Amino acid sequence: GAVVSQHPSWVICKSGTSVKIECRSLDFQATTMFWYRQFPKQSLMLMATSNEGSKATYEQGVEKDKFLINHASLTLSTLTVTSAHPEDSSFYICSARWSGGPSTDTQYFGPGTRLTVL
Amino acid sequence: KQEVTQIPAALSVPEGENLVLNCSFTDSAIYNLQWFRQDPGKGLTSLLLIQSSQREQTSGRLNASLDKSSGRSTLYIAASQPGDSATYLCAVMGNQFYFGTGTSLTVIP
Numbered sequence: 001g002a003v004v005s006q007h008p009s010w011v012i013c014k015s016g017t018s019v020k021i022e023c024r025s026l027d028f029q030a031t032t033m034f035w036y037r038q039f040p041k042q043s044l045m046l047m048a049t050s051n052e053g054s055k056a057t058y059e060q061g062v063e064k065d066k067f068l069i070n071h072a073s074l075t076l077s078t079l080t081v082t083s084a085h086p087e088d089s090s091f092y093i094c095s096a097r098w099s100g101g102p103s104t105d106t107q108y109f110g111p112g113t114r115l116t117v118l
Numbered sequence: 119k120q121e122v123t124q125i126p127a128a129l130s131v132p133e134g135e136n137l138v139l140n141c142s143f144t145d146s147a148i149y150n151l152q153w154f155r156q157d158p159g160k161g162l163t164s165l166l167l168i169q170s171s172q173r174e175q176t177s178g179r180l181n182a183s184l185d186k187s188s189g190r191s192t193l194y195i196a197a198s199q200p201g202d203s204a205t206y207l208c209a210v211m212g213n214q215f216y217f218g219t220g221t222s223l224t225v226i227p
Contacts, residue, residue, distance in 0.1 A: 045217075112161035
């Protein structure tokens with residue numbers, strides 16, 4: 001099956017620093033990638049939809065200047081948490097949408113990145 | 119806006135029991151529905167994908183059904199094992215994925 005990777009798998013940073021998380025589709029091209037956030041004991045919440053070559057679409061309540069998304073190629077999207085604060089500590093998961101092949105129009109999920117802001 | 123609900127929120131069963139997890143959604147205009155498993159602190163593992171035109175999918179001890187008109191899906195786990203303990207999420211895909219609230223399953227040895 002299709003594989004999506006995320007890097008890093010976990011990161012600890014000081015408050016006020018910026019953190020970049022990469023999401024890669026390893027064996028298919030994804031025109032659309034999604035970024036989710038999951039707080040402890042809660043379900044995933046969509047943060048933004050990232051389309052290759054265009055600006056990301058952010059969900060209500062998600063600050064686009066704080067969570068910068070760049071979908072530079074058909075296999076790579078990055079999420080940068082700028083000036084991170086402890087309340088940004090969470091589990092960030094990306095997914096890539098595959099619109100071709102036998103399983104049409106489905107999403108493949110990365111393994112997630114755990115961010116801890118001290 | 120699509121809302122996805124899972125019942126129960128938590129479930130504890132003895133090993134060997136068959137069990138059913140429920141998922142309901144408010145908007146039947148979906149492309150597909152997926153069931154995921156999430157272990158603590160880990161990413162999602164896709165278990166079963168049901169396209170909107172399908173009624174059910176099976177994989178090993180798992181069987182998922184979909185009744186799009188009534189906005190319901192069930193995940194049936196046969197002969198549960200302690201290794202099945204995890205959180206199970208259902209998600210429906212329209213223009214985006216909408217996730218359910220999850221069911222935390224504990225299988226007691």
